[in-house]
Amino acid sequence: MFAGDETAQTTQPKLKGRGAEIKALGPALHAVWQHFVMSHANPSDQDEQIDLGLQTSCLIDKIMHDNKHLYKLPPDTAQKFEVAVWTFLNVQNALGKHYPAQGLKLFIVTPKSHYLAHMGLTSGIINPYLGTCWTGEDFMQKMKGIAGISARGNNIYQVNVKTVGRYALGLEYTLRKDASG
Secondary structure, eight states: OEEOSTTTTTSOOEEOSOHHHHTTHHHHHHHHHIIIIITSSSOOHHHHHHHHHHHHHHHHHHHHHHTTTSSSOOHHHHHHHHHHHHHHHHHHHHHHHHHHHTTOOOSOOOHHHHHHHHHHHHTTTSOGGGGOOSTTTTHHHHHHHHHHHHHTTOOHHHHHHHHHHHHHHHHHHHHHHHHHO
């Protein structure tokens, strides 16, 4: 869902959804942008920048998906990933400076942008896919349930210890079960 329409003057619009639901949305957004905006006779400089941003976003996602089984990206792929990340961040920064001057809060640089920069810089050392939460995004819901059970009858200082202890026992049980077949 796109959120922020009624408060567009005070907050930036956001695409809300679970990572697993929206991680494949990039190519569709890029195709829609190409069809409805870039097919016109004279797209603006900002339109072309948005197109480049969508294109590099799709490339970033594709590289991560195609190499998700590796601990680190191969050197040539890591360099391609880093270039795509810096291209995307430069586009985001340029658009983030343009639209506020127009009174629109679009393409705001966020802490996630900073994290993406580090993913690009370290992709030859550790696969950026390992830093995503797409595959285990329900982890927080599971931990919330464990913390809720751990909170019963305990003070706030005991909850963390109980939660981590219960999680560790559950993880040990799961790993032993998987190892035994």
